[in-house]
Amino acid sequence: MTFSLVGRSPDGSALGVAVASKFLAAGAYVPAAAADAGALATQAHVNLELKTRGLAMLREGVAAGELLQRFFDADPDRAERQAGVVDRDGRAATFTGERAQHWAGGRTGEGPEGSFAAQGNLLAGPGVVDAMVDAWLASAAEPDLARRLVAALAAGQDAGGDPRGKQAAAVLVVSAGGGYGGLGDVVVDLRSDDHPEPIGELTRMLDLHDLYFGSTPAEQLLAHTPELDGELVRRLAATGYASGDLGRDLYDWMGRENFEERWHDDRIDPVVLEHLRRTTG
Known part of the structure; x- marks a missing residue:
């Protein structure tokens, strides 16, 4: 029912998550990120504790793969869970429980294009995740991490997305001191909670975000x-x-x-x- 991409900019200065789903207000549940820890997506049968305890573990220096192993080893409903993580050092991991609804799976990468974890469940097929990864890798020259993440979502949607339809999408990006007035780390936090074209709506809002909060050289x-x-x-x-x-x-x-x-x-x-x-x- 959900597909997401967790990513880190090539220079490591920004981390973020983008998600789309036939699920009301998916952005309220799936993404979490902290500039001093990492970024993650929790989906399928969402375990919201991953957003709090998971970020705390990342902040302590636990690597992405170790985090998912330790967290889901202790989760009795892990067979129904799915998650992706990129830690602050660029290590990436994804997890798909064996009872996540078909098609479900994920891919990770830690190359010069920036680390990523792409995953989805109840999708039209593996091509959705592959399309997100291809879009991510092809956009390495784009300096705006939020744009890269949303472009990956759009590619996943074009490849079939959630076969039940569209409803919600969100993008969250953090960077140390990169927030409003330089007084916070949240660079972008936009949600389209219930819209016939939620990814397109995110793109429209990103345009407004650039207008008001962008920086001219x-x-x-x-x-x-x-x-x-x-x-x-x-x-x-x-x-x-x-x-x-x-x-x-x-x-x-x-x-x-x-x-x-x-x-x-x-x-x-x-x-x-x-x-x-x-x-x-």
């Missing part, structure tokens, strides 16, 4: 000039910000529009300028 930021500042004053006034202090007006407008992560004291982000132009005509 420093060399592409725009310097203040009399001409640009004059345009900013006019356009900001059209939105109701006309205090006479351009810096304050721009800062306040950007906060209203949820662009605070794109604020720079002495430069203008061209993404912000384009949004201002588009919204003021």
Whole structure:
């Protein structure tokens, strides 16, 4: 009923999970990740304890494969479980109990494209997992881990996915200090809980996430000039910000529009300028 890919970026700076399922709000149950531990997916007959105790074990330095062995050896319902793990050091492991509904299985890899654990149960066939792996390996040059993970989901869906249909999808990515304002580790945490095209909805939300929380390279930021500042004053006034202090007006407008992560004291982000132009005509 579920297919997922747990992955680590090639440089080891980010870890994440993407999942899709004909199961309401699968993102609330399947994925877990911590920048100082690793990332994992628990599925089939979900054991939620893996999300807490498993991350704690990873944080203590237990390797991915050892974690799954120790955890499921002590689980009386292990025959119905499925899980995938990538630890903080890039070691990957997957587990499929013998009573997980057919087709069920998984693959792992620890190459230069970034470590991964791909798995699924109640799938159209092994081609679903193979397609996810192929997409993962082919996207190594993509720096955005969330995009790689969602692209792998899309490939799995195109290969047949869950034969019962579509309902939910989610993506979770963590990186030390990479969260909002640099004050947390959660880079992306998006869920499509009940949608006819949940993976497509995730892609749409990732586009919005990039718009609001993305980063423009420093060399592409725009310097203040009399001409640009004059345009900013006019356009900001059209939105109701006309205090006479351009810096304050721009800062306040950007906060209203949820662009605070794109604020720079002495430069203008061209993404912000384009949004201002588009919204003021």
